[in-house]
Amino acid sequence: MEEGLAVETRELVKKYGNFTAVDHLNLKIDRGVTYGLLGPNGSGKTTTIKVLCDLLKPTGGEAFLLGKKVGDNSIAPRIGYMPQETALYLDLSIHDNICLFGEVYGMNRAEIDSAEKNLLEFVDLTKWRNTPVSNLSGGMRHRTSLACSMIHNPELLFMDEPTVGVDPELRASFWEYFETLGKRGATVVITTHYMDEAHRCGKIGMMRQGKLITEGSPQDIIQSTGCGSLEDAFLELARRGGHHAD
Amino acid sequence: MRIKRALAITKRIFRGLRHDRRTVALILLAPILAMTLFGIAFSGEVEDVDVIVVDHDSGDLSERIISNLDDKTLNIRFMDSEQNAVKKVEDGNAWAVFVFPEDFSQNIATKNAVIHLRADKSNVNVASAIAVTLREAMTETLTQAGGEMPISVSESPVYGENAEFIDFFVPGIMAFAIFLLTTLLTLLAFVGERTSGTLERLKASPMRDGEIVLGYVIAFGIIGMVQASLLLIIATVGFNVTIEGNPFLAYIIVALLALVSVNLGILLSAAAKREAQAVQFLPMIILPTFLLAGIFWPVEAIPSFLRWASFAIPPTYGVEAMRSVMVRGWGLGEIWMELVILLAFALVFMILSVKSLQRGKG
Numbered sequence: 001m002e003e004g005l006a007v008e009t010r011e012l013v014k015k016y017g018n019f020t021a022v023d024h025l026n027l028k029i030d031r032g033v034t035y036g037l038l039g040p041n042g043s044g045k046t047t048t049i050k051v052l053c054d055l056l057k058p059t060g061g062e063a064f065l066l067g068k069k070v071g072d073n074s075i076a077p078r079i080g081y082m083p084q085e086t087a088l089y090l091d092l093s094i095h096d097n098i099c100l101f102g103e104v105y106g107m108n109r110a111e112i113d114s115a116e117k118n119l120l121e122f123v124d125l126t127k128w129r130n131t132p133v134s135n136l137s138g139g140m141r142h143r144t145s146l147a148c149s150m151i152h153n154p155e156l157l158f159m160d161e162p163t164v165g166v167d168p169e170l171r172a173s174f175w176e177y178f179e180t181l182g183k184r185g186a187t188v189v190i191t192t193h194y195m196d197e198a199h200r201c202g203k204i205g206m207m208r209q210g211k212l213i214t215e216g217s218p219q220d221i222i223q224s225t226g227c228g229s230l231e232d233a234f235l236e237l238a239r240r241g242g243h244h245a246d
Numbered sequence: 247m248r249i250k251r252a253l254a255i256t257k258r259i260f261r262g263l264r265h266d267r268r269t270v271a272l273i274l275l276a277p278i279l280a281m282t283l284f285g286i287a288f289s290g291e292v293e294d295v296d297v298i299v300v301d302h303d304s305g306d307l308s309e310r311i312i313s314n315l316d317d318k319t320l321n322i323r324f325m326d327s328e329q330n331a332v333k334k335v336e337d338g339n340a341w342a343v344f345v346f347p348e349d350f351s352q353n354i355a356t357k358n359a360v361i362h363l364r365a366d367k368s369n370v371n372v373a374s375a376i377a378v379t380l381r382e383a384m385t386e387t388l389t390q391a392g393g394e395m396p397i398s399v400s401e402s403p404v405y406g407e408n409a410e411f412i413d414f415f416v417p418g419i420m421a422f423a424i425f426l427l428t429t430l431l432t433l434l435a436f437v438g439e440r441t442s443g444t445l446e447r448l449k450a451s452p453m454r455d456g457e458i459v460l461g462y463v464i465a466f467g468i469i470g471m472v473q474a475s476l477l478l479i480i481a482t483v484g485f486n487v488t489i490e491g492n493p494f495l496a497y498i499i500v501a502l503l504a505l506v507s508v509n510l511g512i513l514l515s516a517a518a519k520r521e522a523q524a525v526q527f528l529p530m531i532i533l534p535t536f537l538l539a540g541i542f543w544p545v546e547a548i549p550s551f552l553r554w555a556s557f558a559i560p561p562t563y564g565v566e567a568m569r570s571v572m573v574r575g576w577g578l579g580e581i582w583m584e585l586v587i588l589l590a591f592a593l594v595f596m597i598l599s600v601k602s603l604q605r606g607k608g
Contacts, residue, residue, distance in 0.1 A: 053450040077452045081450035087446065096261045100254055100261075103251070105452060106250070106452065132265050
């Protein structure tokens with residue numbers, strides 16, 4: 001794996017029976033970048049994230065995170081994962097959920113308390129700390145989910161469609177937070193099918209039918225296709241059958 | 247394997263119970279209700295059975311037998327007409343008619359004295375109680391008259407001298423309740439983990455599959471112990487069941503049974519996509535356990551072609567071990583084989599449940 005890369009895949013393939021969800025994917029994501037993996041539903045984004053988080057075994061190819069091959073036990077403590085669904089214990093309070101994931105990541109009580117205080121302030125849930133998650137609104141659950149995936153201050157954070165079903169105000173605050181994480185040096189990999197959001201990523205990769213059809217900064221992709229928006233660029237690239245911007 | 251991570255899962259299960267009164271009620275009330283209902287239903291004996299005596303005997307032997315009939319078991323009425331008395335049985339207004347013929351006393355000398363019993367034998371327990379009561383009254387009358395049975399049985403029980411039916415089934419109910427409730431609770435909790443995405447989140451963390459399983463085993467092992475304590479308290483205080491052996495050994499059996507059940511629950515959860523599907527497994531757990539594990543009738547009473555099924559399910563060994571400790575007063579030296587078999591079941595189920603977590607990777 002190349003030095004300075006947070007994520008690298010080489011000819012990564014994932015098949016479900018005869019269906020190829022990820023088709024010879026070659027990704028290179030630099031450390032400290034906010035990387036958006038774009039594509040319509042069924043394009044292979046979530047499968048890619050799951051293979052990278054070692055939740056699915058690849059059918060072929062290789063994947064590396066932070067210099068280690070996926071499957072190496074030393075990777076898990078250094079990465080964070082926010083699944084598509086909120087994936088929280090509804091019968092527990094926000095505090096209990098955060099504590100659980102802190103303990104799972106081997107943090108002691110003082111470390112959890114300190115991280116929890118900062119995170120709850122950031123996601124604006126301090127006063128709801130002891131409320132069971134089942135009593136929270138959808139947006140609050142998303143923010144709690146984000147806090148749980150961040151409790152151990154990961155170097156590399158995977159977020160699978162974090163803004164789906166989130167109101168515009170919360171989406172804006174999420175993106176501000178992702179940018180803050182990038183500025184702190186963390187690598188953030190976000191999947192989304194909202195093309196308008198992708199402008200805020202440092203780099204994006206567009207996927208279609210399991211393949212990466214282009215990769216680059218949002219501006220580069222727009223310029224190289226001669227289109228007015230990322231959405232039009234995606235449609236143009238899909239029509240052409242794929243083209244790499246850089 | 248880090249015990250701290252496993253304990254984080256254990257703690258989360260107990261933290262969750264603080265807000266889940268329904269599950270707490272199931273954990274605490276189900277064993278109480280089961281033991282109380284079974285205790286009340288099975289600790290009583292057959293009493294107040296309506297029978298009719300038609301006494302045509304010209305001598306006094308019939309009167310002496312009738313006076314020796316246990317009036318607690320039988321509620322005796324007299325009628326003159328055998329036909330009318332039998333009609334009462336046919337109409338469901340009595341369970342049996344005892345008919346003493348006119349020459350009953352006379353025939354005793356020629357050993358031809360016969361009591362005609364016309365009974366409704368649709369209820370085996372009631373019919374058996376009537377027959378036993380009549381036989382005891384005859385023996386008592388014979389003894390009072392100075393007659394003696396040519397053969398007698400000298401009883402000296404090896405185990406269970408004062409044991410009643412409730413002593414027999416309490417160990418069975420304990421094993422059944424722990425097995426059923428632990429499997430059910432784990433199954434539902436684990437299906438919840440799978441469907442809500444929390445299991446995926448845990449698997450993306452440093453948490454190992456074995457640690458998740460261990461966390462569940464510890465939590466539900468503790469819950470099983472609490473349930474066993476409740477069952478033992480109700481059995482001993484409420485129904486005067488005596489525990490002949492070491493109660494600590496009974497707890498070890500419960501812990502092993504809980505270990506088996508937790509892993510079975512996790513294993514079954516892999517085949518259920520949602521909670522409603524998980525509930526469909528219940529008859530598969532309840533029926534074989536209830537019918538084949540020797541809870542209410544011995545495994546020896548099950549037809550030989552089906553008996554292998556009894557030995558293929560873990561509760562059979564839990565029931566047998568529990569009964570041996572509680573009724574026979576056996577120790578570790580006598581029940582080690584059942585414990586080893588339960589442990590083997592637990593280990594096999596644990597390996598399979600961990601494998602089932604890994605299988606999801608595809």
